[in-house]
Amino acid sequence: MADEYLTRNIIPAINSKIVGGKGAIFYLDDGRKVLDFSAQTLNLSLGHNYPELIEAAKTQLDRLAYHSSRFMSDVFINLSEKLVSLTDKHLNKINLKLTDGSDAVESAIKRARVASGKPYIVAFKGSHHGETVETLASSGKHFDGPFLGSSRKYLWLEPDDSCEDELAGWLRSRKDIAGVIVEPVMVNAGVIVHPTGRLRRIRELCSKFGVALIFDEIQTAFGWVGTTFAYERLGVVPDMLALGKALAPGFPLAALALNNQYDVLDYGYDELTYGGHPVSCAVALENLKILAETDFKISKKEGLLARGLNKYGGRGMGLIWGVPGQDIKRAKRIYTDCFDQGLLLRLSGDESTLILKPPLMVTEVQIRQALGIFEKIWLGQS
Ligand SMILES: Cc1ncc(COP(=O)(O)O)c(C=O)c1O
The missing domain is CATH 3.90.1150.10 (Aspartate Aminotransferase, domain 1)
Incomplete structure (x- = not known):
């Protein structure tokens, strides 16, 4: 058994x-x-x-099954370029050396903290951002998990109309907030869709107070809401965009698209052994082609x-x-x-x-x- x-x-x-x-x-x-x-x-x-995805994986396996982050490969570069060209011009850098959605969120949290020199991240109650210690800590449902250790620098907003004023109040009164993380559609919380007006106001507040706006689009990106990214449908551009799940559907790959203001980590802090795996990159490229060509x-x-x-x-x-x-x-x-x-x-x-x-x-x-x-x-x- x-x-x-x-x-x-x-x-x-x-x-x-x-x-x-x-x-x-x-x-x-x-x-x-x-x-x-x-x-x-x-x-x-x-x-x-999906036949074309399986074929892309097999072809890539025959070409090159792995390379370290000391090297580039065609598929790695092509996918990085493609993602930067697909996202808004504000998101002009990409880190593809990530494996799971949790890695992409961790990357955003690290970058927001390093760029600002501040520790706190604001998240939403009921959110789900992953299962590493830090992403469990940020997910607004494990407020006091015994595994959290020192990872407790989070504040949580209710996902309702009170959140804008609450956030404005915190940003005015506190000087220790590095970023705000939002799932445009909170799937694990029961599919709560943030209205565009709320996201716009959060965007304005983050810009005004110089705080990073992070969108966790691990659930919503790559076609699920009719656009490549949910932020396009909702009309609000974040400073960092966490991607995973359907990036290379069925294969491990995650990415963080970001504004170059958050390009603040050196080698040794944000590139994982199996991140940017060539087989996953080949599948992701094929996936993007299919999305572009298919209605x-x-x-x-x-x-x-x-x-x-x-x-x-x-x-x-x-x-x-x-x-x-x-x-x-x-x-x-x-x-x-x-x-x-x-x-x-x-x-x-x-x-x-x-x-x-x-x-x-x-x-x-x-x-x-x-x-x-x-x-x-x-x-x-x-
Ligand atoms: C919104 C969201 N963010 C992050 C994650 C974490 O992704 P992963 O399980 O690939 O680490 C998930 C996983 O379900 C998710 O739904």
């Missing part, structure tokens, strides 16, 4: 083994077919085994999800939707029953919101199927 030797955090919630997948569907060893409205770890933006009809699919979920209090943007406010037991039952009916959803961090985040290439028929299963179970559980 695997649970005799696996640590308890990774004992799988689902007993069956996954054996393959195609598009928005994956297969289990007990013969079941499941519609993946969780995109696995909310990361497989092109679903399972995934996100606004049409967004409309379908909105029509199907608004009547149950759903909220979201693009293909990222949450149905919040459930009694936790009920939400867990709906989640489990949906899975038994062949639909994988996701539960929010506090397990009270059901999250739907299908891959971009999900078909309209699959969305209707998923909504049908969801509705039947939702109504049956009322």
Whole structure:
């Protein structure tokens, strides 16, 4: 039994083994077919085994499987250039020697602190920024975790209209704030979409007080909301932009795009052994090409999800939707029953919101199927 030797955090919630997948569907060893409205770890933006991504990985493996940060390679340089050209001109530098989203957020926190010489980072309650010590400390849900050690230099805002005045007050009265970190869409908190007006005001405040505005777009970038980055749809440009998950869908790679004002770390502080892995870079380049060439009809699919979920209090943007406010037991039952009916959803961090985040290439028929299963179970559980 695997649970005799696996640590308890990774004992799988689902007993069956996954054996393959195609598009928005994956297969289990007990013969079941499941519609993946969780995109696995909310990361497989092109679903399972997208042929061009797999081909790009294989081709790169045959060319060059690894190089250290002492060297450059074509794929590393090409991807860095491509990302700088895709992001706003304010984001004119990039660090691609990162592996996971947590690394990208850590990079932003380090840079904000070094550039300002100040320790505090403002984050939102309910946010999720990763699972390293520092990103757990910043995530607004572990205010006093025993693992935090000295990493406690965070302040948390409520994700509601009170946050602008609260932030303004802190920035006026305190001289120890280095940055503000925001997920434009707080997925783990139950898909809370910050309104554009709020983000604009936070932008103004950060500029006025010389504080770094960091967007954590690890969940939202690379097509999920219809634009390459959510900040484009929301119309507010940050000083640093943390990227991961769907950058190289299914392969480990993260990046931090930044304004050169935050280019303040020397060698030895922010480049990880497997960061910028050539295979992941090749996959990311292919992913960007696919995004540029393919119309995934996100606004049409967004409309379908909105029509199907608004009547149950759903909220979201693009293909990222949450149905919040459930009694936790009920939400867990709906989640489990949906899975038994062949639909994988996701539960929010506090397990009270059901999250739907299908891959971009999900078909309209699959969305209707998923909504049908969801509705039947939702109504049956009322
Ligand atoms: C918004 C956000 N930021 C950061 C992370 C951390 O990313 P990773 O698990 O790749 O370290 C996650 C992971 O779920 C996330 O959702």
